Amino acid sequence: xxxxxxxxxxxxxxxxxxxxxxxxxxxxxxxxxQYGVSRVTVRLALDxxxxxxLVDKRVGSGTYVRGSNFAQxxxxxxxxxxxHLIEMGRTTAVKLVSFxxxxxxxxxxxxxxxxxxxxxxxxxxVRSFDDLPFSYLTAYVPECVGREYxxxxxxxxxxxxxxxRAGLRAETAWQxxxxxxxxxxxxxxxxxxxxxxxxxxxxxxxxKGGRGMEYLQALYRPDRxxxxxxxxxxxxxxxxxxxxxxxxxRNERASxxxxxxxxxxx
Numbered sequence: 001x002x003x004x005x006x007x008x009x010x011x012x013x014x015x016x017x018x019x020x021x022x023x024x025x026x027x028x029x030x031x032x033x034q035y036g037v038s039r040v041t042v043r044l045a046l047d048x049x050x051x052x053x054l055v056d057k058r059v060g061s062g063t064y065v066r067g068s069n070f071a072q073x074x075x076x077x078x079x080x081x082x083x084h085l086i087e088m089g090r091t092t093a094v095k096l097v098s099f100x101x102x103x104x105x106x107x108x109x110x111x112x113x114x115x116x117x118x119x120x121x122x123x124x125x126v127r128s129f130d131d132l133p134f135s136y137l138t139a140y141v142p143e144c145v146g147r148e149y150x151x152x153x154x155x156x157x158x159x160x161x162x163x164x165r166a167g168l169r170a171e172t173a174w175q176x177x178x179x180x181x182x183x184x185x186x187x188x189x190x191x192x193x194x195x196x197x198x199x200x201x202x203x204x205x206x207x208k209g210g211r212g213m214e215y216l217q218a219l220y221r222p223d224r225x226x227x228x229x230x231x232x233x234x235x236x237x238x239x240x241x242x243x244x245x246x247x248x249x250r251n252e253r254a255s256x257x258x259x260x261x262x263x264x265x266x
Contacts, residue, residue: 006037010045010046015223023065048193052191092128094126094127095127096154096155101120101122103120104120104140111204111215113211118143120140121140121141121145122140124136125137125139125154132191133190133221135190135219136186136198137216137218138217139159139215140216142212145213149165159214160214163214168207170205170206170207170213171208172206173205175203175204176201176202177227178201179197179198179200181195181198182196182197182198182219198220199220199227200219201219202216202218203218204216231243231244
């Protein structure tokens with residue numbers, strides 16, 4: 001427990017930028033005194049950080065912060081959820097882990113409004129940005145939709161783009177965002193420890209007439225992916241409220257300047 005605590009405290013400082021790339025960390029003895037733990041505990045925490053490529057342990061020199069993992073972060077604009085899905089597919093690399101036709105799980109069948117005997121295509125993909133994995137995507141689509149493209153197509157093109165190529169158009173969607181802990185399979189795919197926290201997003205996409213098109217379960221590394229929403233104040237006196245808008249109001253002070261060509265939006 002103490003090892004996890006020290007690991008998380010140091011990790012948060014690295015991810016937030018408080019400990020900058022190239023900075024030398026205090027000695028194990030100094031860190032042990034700072035956090036009130038043993039040197040063995042500090043050493044184990046540093047080993048966890050090293051396993052995530054967050055620090056570089058140099059014999060005879062010390063431990064240094066690595067910053068390359070956080071040079072870029074994929075960003076999703078929740079106020080304009082569909083506008084950049086195809087862009088993400090074109091600007092990030094994808095690894096297709098599995099591609100099968102199965103009986104639809106009950107919650108998927110209900111969400112997609114499937115017939116009793118209607119099967120689904122299930123695919124699992126891992127997306128990477130700057131050669132670093134950031135998302136684990138499990139998608140279900142009705143079999144009649146999935147037959148419009150091949151396994152090879154999905155390994156090279158965004159799912160929404162493939163659907164549009166087949167003549168389907170997304171019109172509405174339901175979306176929920178939460179948090180989960182990484183199971184062994186997901187942890188291995190994303191290069192993190194089992195039990196690490198992940199952003200969990202569930203999205204159900206509907207086409208014309210409320211036809212179910214896609215049920216997506218997406219898991220994201222929070223250190224490599226962020227969710228943003230632009231808001232505008234609306235309403236009259238006494239009933240004013242915040243409402244989503246597609247207009248961009250970037251907080252440069254909070255997020256830091258970025259090259260707009262390198263920011264990936266979903």
